[in-house]
Each structure stands twice: as structure tokens, then as C-alpha cells.
Amino acid sequence: MNRYQQGSLFKAKRKGCSDVWVFRWYDYSSGKRIYKKKIIGSVAQIRSKREAEKAVAALRSSINFDIGTPHTVCELPAHYRVHELTQEKKSFSTIDNHRNLFKRYIEPRWGSLRLGSIRTLEVEEWLHSLPLAPASKAKLKCVLSVLYNHAIRYQWLTFNPISRVRTSQRRLRDKDVLTPEEFQKLVQQLSVRDRAMVLLIGSTGLRRSEMIVLTWLDLNTRTMEVNILRSCVRNRFGKMKTEASCRPVPFHPVVLNAPLVWRAQSPYAMDLDFLFPSPRLKGARPLSPDSILEKSIRPALARIGVVGKQIGWHTSLIRWRRICAHSVSTLRSHRS
Incomplete structure (x- = not known):
């Protein structure tokens, strides 16, 4: 079984233009170890390594999707996509919504953390800070909780910290209806x-x-x-x-x-x-x-x-x- 790999993120010089951020890793999908690399963006677009790490989070999870036990939050959605988020088990709208929430909210904020390091109050404070409607925050909490339940099902964890996160679905305004x-x-x-x-x-x-x-x-x-x-x-x-x-x-x-x-x-x-x-x-x-x-x-x-x-x-x-x-x-x- 191939070991988990974090890949390598570094800054490369280019002639005639600004430097770029490059991510490199090894691909084992063909049965052989193949060296690969991908340009993430220019230094003008992504100014710090911290921003580059966020940009590469989803790619880093995809290179480990078929390998053993996930260690970080970013690796967990990759496993969930392959085994649960399929057309045989979920509707297209559910698949699309989950993928968008993974990419836009969960992976950039929590992707680099280890599965067991997330705390209930931290997630609760994060949800309250987002400029979203209460129902959207509750849906985001639900998706994150589903990920941890997936980890529990595979016996990678024994406790779901998201289950105790408090959210409200109360509307900011009443629905408009026609008489x-x-x-x-x-x-x-x-x-x-x-x-x-x-x-x-x-x-x-x-x-x-x-x-x-x-x-x-x-x-x-x-x-x-x-x-x-x-x-x-x-x-x-x-x-x-x-x-x-x-x-x-x-x-x-x-x-x-x-x-x-x-x-x-x-x-x-x-x-x-x-x-x-x-x-x-x-x-x-x-x-x-x-x-x-x-x-x-x-x-x-x-x-x-x-x-x-x-x-x-x-x-x-x-x-x-x-x-x-x-x-x-x-x-x-x-x-x-």
C-alpha cells in the first residue's frame, strides 16, 4: 500500500515573467511511480505561501484518495467522494452541493488540520463568523458532520465533534408570499x-x-x-x-x-x-x-x-x- 504523501509546494523562477508557485507529487495510479508537477499560480496572484497552501489543499487531498487511512480533514472529503458521493448513492444536486461546500468552505479553513484536532467551539465560532444565512450555516455544519460520521463508520475516529456544534435555522426575514x-x-x-x-x-x-x-x-x-x-x-x-x-x-x-x-x-x-x-x-x-x-x-x-x-x-x-x-x-x- 502506498504511503500518504503531502507533496511539495515551492516557488519557481520564470524567465520573462513573475515567479510561480509549483506543486509536485508522485502518481502511483498506473502501478509505477511517476513524477508530476502543476503550476498553482503566479506570485503576483498568490503572494504568500499560506495562501498557496490553501489553493493546493484540494489537489493535495486528491493525490491520496485511494490510499489507507486519512490523517487530515482535507484527506477525508477525498475518501468520502469516492465511496459515498457517487451517482448510485446520491442525486446530482446533493453531489454538486457537497463538492461546492468542500471546496469553498471546509477545505480552505480546516483542510490542513488533523482529524482529531478540530474542536467543537472552534467550528461554532467559525460558522457564526461566516456571512451566510442561518439555514446555510446549518447545512454547512451538517455536511461537516457527515464527513466525521463517515470517519467513525470506517473506525478512524470514535467521536464526532461537530455533533455538539450549535446552530440556528431561524430565518432572518419571513418568506414573501402572494395573497x-x-x-x-x-x-x-x-x-x-x-x-x-x-x-x-x-x-x-x-x-x-x-x-x-x-x-x-x-x-x-x-x-x-x-x-x-x-x-x-x-x-x-x-x-x-x-x-x-x-x-x-x-x-x-x-x-x-x-x-x-x-x-x-x-x-x-x-x-x-x-x-x-x-x-x-x-x-x-x-x-x-x-x-x-x-x-x-x-x-x-x-x-x-x-x-x-x-x-x-x-x-x-x-x-x-x-x-x-x-x-x-x-x-x-x-x-x-
Whole structure:
């Protein structure tokens, strides 16, 4: 078994330009020891060795991902990525979010420390110092705790110091929601396509990643249910976020007419076509929900005099779900 290696970080001189930081290590992936090196950045960009160490933290962890027991925090995410953060076990959104948190927050601050040297109060103070919303801090704490639970599962540690870190998920401000009157005025301002989209997501509580990939075959008008079979996050199609999310979702009969009117006008009305296809891509891919929100829904809200509210797909439609005949708990109990 190959031993852990820290690699070597040094400053190299260049002719005709500023010096650069270089990281070198040995690669054993081919069965042979191969000397490799990579330029991290120029001295003008990275002025101190401490900054260069932070920049090389992720690369240093990747050269040890298939070797024995991790010793530092930076080595632990590398092992977790390979054994747990896979498409077979996690959804694409979970994988992407975890990787971003590793790279942006966890590895730069804690990567160089040994696994057993992290203290609960230090992590708590660090989280409080970050310019993030309480919910984002709680999510960051959760991801860091998952890493330590992973280490405990492999019997590298016996205690999770993150489990005692205190965080709050209390919102800095209340969510902005539309009243029933505002919602009804909004629907009247929208096109046939956008009206069907808003009514469907408003009455069922679908995630936007689930809504945009619906096909006409997924809309069961006989049982009055929407079959949720896939999702699309950042233009990537994949499985559902949770197994419970795959259950069919009932929708109210009042909502049925809007999708049917849109289907009669849509140039892509076959069973396997998307409900909300992109005209620019000739129906090959669905529309972007962010684009609809910016170009259609928010301008419509401005026209009816709704200003000063931060409107998103879920926050704006909560109130409408309350006036549907089915209760939110019946419609989307598995979303809790």
C-alpha cells in the first residue's frame, strides 16, 4: 500500500515573467511511480505561501484518495467522494452541493488540520463568523458532520465533534408570499403556457426541478395524478432527490383545464414531449424555470402592483396551495 504523501509546494523562477508557485507529487495510479508537477499560480496572484497552501489543499487531498487511512480533514472529503458521493448513492444536486461546500468552505479553513484536532467551539465560532444565512450555516455544519460520521463508520475516529456544534435555522426575514387575490391577478396576466406552469406547481407543490421535466405522459388525467419520475438540476437529468419523491402527486380538478388548453396550442404535444419545452432547442430540452421567473412572472407581478416582495417558485405559491381543495399535507406529505 502506498504511503500518504503531502507533496511539495515551492516557488519557481520564470524567465520573462513573475515567479510561480509549483506543486509536485508522485502518481502511483498506473502501478509505477511517476513524477508530476502543476503550476498553482503566479506570485503576483498568490503572494504568500499560506495562501498557496490553501489553493493546493484540494489537489493535495486528491493525490491520496485511494490510499489507507486519512490523517487530515482535507484527506477525508477525498475518501468520502469516492465511496459515498457517487451517482448510485446520491442525486446530482446533493453531489454538486457537497463538492461546492468542500471546496469553498471546509477545505480552505480546516483542510490542513488533523482529524482529531478540530474542536467543537472552534467550528461554532467559525460558522457564526461566516456571512451566510442561518439555514446555510446549518447545512454547512451538517455536511461537516457527515464527513466525521463517515470517519467513525470506517473506525478512524470514535467521536464526532461537530455533533455538539450549535446552530440556528431561524430565518432572518419571513418568506414573501402572494395573497389569493394577488395570485389570481397574476394568473390573468400570464400566457397560456406560463399560466399552466404556475397553476400546476402552485397546486401540487412540485419542486421546479421536477416540474420542468414533466412529459404529457406523466400527467394522468384519469386518476388526477402527476407521476414524478425524474428531475433536472443545472441542465442535468437524474433521479429524484428522495425515494418518497417518486410517489404520484394528486392535483385539483380546477387546475386540469390549464394544461389541457396549453397542450392544444403547444407545437410539442406528443405523449413523450415535455410539458414546457424550449422553443429555441426545438423541444429537445425543457425551459429554464429561472428564465420564466425573470422574463414572465416577475414582470407580470410588477404590472399588477406587487412590488417589494422577493418572489420565487415556492415562496410565492404557498398561499395558493392553501386555498386548494386538497390540503398541503395530503398533497405533499412526503415533502416534509
